[in-house]
Amino acid sequence: MEHSELQRVCEAILFAAGEPVSTERLSFAAQAVPDEIHAALRALMDQYAFERRGIRILRLEDSYQMCSANDLAPYVTRALETRKPPKLSASQLETLTVIAYYQPATKAWVEKLRGVDSSYTISALLTKKLIAENGRLDAPGRPILYVTTPDFLRTFGLESLADLPEIQRVRIDDPQTLAAEAAQTTLPDFDPGQEPAPPQEEGSK
Numbered sequence: 001m002e003h004s005e006l007q008r009v010c011e012a013i014l015f016a017a018g019e020p021v022s023t024e025r026l027s028f029a030a031q032a033v034p035d036e037i038h039a040a041l042r043a044l045m046d047q048y049a050f051e052r053r054g055i056r057i058l059r060l061e062d063s064y065q066m067c068s069a070n071d072l073a074p075y076v077t078r079a080l081e082t083r084k085p086p087k088l089s090a091s092q093l094e095t096l097t098v099i100a101y102y103q104p105a106t107k108a109w110v111e112k113l114r115g116v117d118s119s120y121t122i123s124a125l126l127t128k129k130l131i132a133e134n135g136r137l138d139a140p141g142r143p144i145l146y147v148t149t150p151d152f153l154r155t156f157g158l159e160s161l162a163d164l165p166e167i168q169r170v171r172i173d174d175p176q177t178l179a180a181e182a183a184q185t186t187l188p189d190f191d192p193g194q195e196p197a198p199p200q201e202e203g204s205k
Contacts, residue, residue, distance in 0.1 A: 014066040019065060020065040096148075133145070
């Protein structure tokens with residue numbers, strides 16, 4: 001398949017999907033190798049940006065998603081009243097930071113590092129689709145493992161977890177250091193559907 005035709009195929013799939021589509025799925029549908037998919041979409045991303053088009057294509061680790069251009073978010077919101085950025089309390093942001101940097105993480109691990117019960121905050125982050133369950137740890141009680149989601153990457157404008165700001169990893173026996181690091185760590189600005197907004201406090205737990 002020619003490069004331009006492959007771009008059209010990928011463009012159509014992403015537009016119709018309305019959600020992240022993995023490179024594997026795109027490769028299967030277009031009958032093209034992953035490197036060809038990445039090259040075609042990277043060229044489209046550059047073209048959209050150069051022509052200042054109203055849409056953009058985001059890469060989210062090994063998936064791609066089509067969304068509106070960042071600078072047009074106020075118009076899109078005004079016309080469609082699209083979803084607002086998820087509001088995060090300080091405790092939720094701290095919990096999300098722990099999971100993002102130490103995933104896959106169990107609830108007990110999060111609580112050990114934070115020093116407080118995290119049932120409510122984990123439940124809230126699951127509801128906001130910023131984290132998801134990812135199997136169970138092979139240990140007594142079989143605790144649930146939690147990881148961040150593609151929505152987390154899209155919300156914070158990241159292509160992959162490698163784009164997270166660097167922090168000094170802490171030991172399990174030093175939770176106070178983790179709490180301090182989490183409080184000082186600045187995750188990238190929110191970017192849900194290319195609509196940036198900083199994290200906001202949401203009241204007490």
